Amino acid sequence: AQSVTQPDIHITVSEGASLELRCNYSYGATPYLFWYVQSPGQGLQLLLKYFSGDTLVQGIKGFEAEFKRSQSSFNLRKPSVHWSDAAEYFCAVATNQAGTALIFGKGTTLSVSS
Amino acid sequence: GAVVSQHPSWVICKSGTSVKIECRSLDFQATTMFWYRQFPKQSLMLMATSNEGSKATYEQGVEKDKFLINHASLTLSTLTVTSAHPEDSSFYICSARTSGRAGTGELFFGEGSRLTVL
Numbered sequence: 001a002q003s004v005t006q007p008d009i010h011i012t013v014s015e016g017a018s019l020e021l022r023c024n025y026s027y028g029a030t031p032y033l034f035w036y037v038q039s040p041g042q043g044l045q046l047l048l049k050y051f052s053g054d055t056l057v058q059g060i061k062g063f064e065a066e067f068k069r070s071q072s073s074f075n076l077r078k079p080s081v082h083w084s085d086a087a088e089y090f091c092a093v094a095t096n097q098a099g100t101a102l103i104f105g106k107g108t109t110l111s112v113s114s
Numbered sequence: 115g116a117v118v119s120q121h122p123s124w125v126i127c128k129s130g131t132s133v134k135i136e137c138r139s140l141d142f143q144a145t146t147m148f149w150y151r152q153f154p155k156q157s158l159m160l161m162a163t164s165n166e167g168s169k170a171t172y173e174q175g176v177e178k179d180k181f182l183i184n185h186a187s188l189t190l191s192t193l194t195v196t197s198a199h200p201e202d203s204s205f206y207i208c209s210a211r212t213s214g215r216a217g218t219g220e221l222f223f224g225e226g227s228r229l230t231v232l
Contacts, residue, residue: 036223043118043207043223044158090157101148102209102221106157 002027004093004105012111013081021076021108023065023091032094033074034102035065039087047089050074061085086112116142118210120224127198128232134194135227137208143188144210149181152205152226164191198231205229 003026013019025031032051036044048059055067065076074091088109092102117140127133137147145166150158162183163171170183180202182194191210195202207226 041123041226041228043120043225044209045223046220101160101163102158103160104150104157107155 002031002093002095002103004091004103006089006091006105006108008108009106010109010111012113014113015083016080019076019078019081019085019110021089021091021110023074023076023105024072025074025091025093026072027093027095029095033065033067034092034094035059035063035074035076036090036092036104037061037087038090038107044090047076081110081112083112083114086110116140116210116212116220116222118144118208118222118224120206120208120227122227123225124228124230126230126232129199130197132194132196133198133229134192135206135208135229137191137193137210137224139189139210139222142210142212144191144212145188147185147191147208147210148221149183149191149193150207150209152207154205158207161193195229198229200231203229203231 005024007022034049035047038044047063048057050057050067057065063078088107090107091105094102119138121136147164149161152158160173161176164183164185166185172178185191205226205228209221209223
């Protein structure tokens with residue numbers, strides 16, 4: 001069965017510093033990978049997704065993620081963090097593009113210090 | 115992007131009562147909606163897949179008689195927590211998939227509904 005692991009429960013980054021959030025997945029075939037952000041009391045907003053093609057994916061708000069099949073990873077990065085980036089980040093995997101639900105990791109809470 | 119709205123956003127009820135949560139796709143039709151449950155500091159756990167005009171598909175371990183799902187139209191799915199107990203207190207989130215050419219539908223999430231059972 002597919003699963004997603006986010007090793008870091010909580011990360012604190014200084015404003016302006018770079019960020020990397022880790023995500024590892026377990027799935028036998030080609031996965032469809034997603035990163036979502038959730039602000040307090042809010043629903044989830046899609047940051048970016050990987051279906052195929054270029055393994056470096058650009059998303060909204062200056063985020064990017066790189067799919068590495070050899071490492072079963074899909075880490076999220078941002079070169080310079082802003083205070084408004086403080087939120088909960090979820091990595092998710094789907095087994096196909098259409099009509100399937102997502103399996104989520106447990107999430108990483110990002111705090112931004114000034 | 116597309117908008118998915120949930121109502122109510124926060125509900126408090128007494129133990130033993132039933133609570134209905136609505137999930138609406140406001141500007142698109144959704145043949146499939148998904149219901150998730152999120153515990154504090156935890157991930158989203160898929161409860162069920164709601165298909166318009168047919169019975170919902172429940173994940174293993176989810177009591178279908180307790181969590182009634184109805185998807186009567188292409189823009190509305192409802193989750194009813196029957197005979198709620200304090201352990202049912204949680205954050206319930208729905209998502210809806212836009213239709214169109216196969217493989218291109220995108221998931222949009224509602225803002226969530228926080229249920230507190232006293």
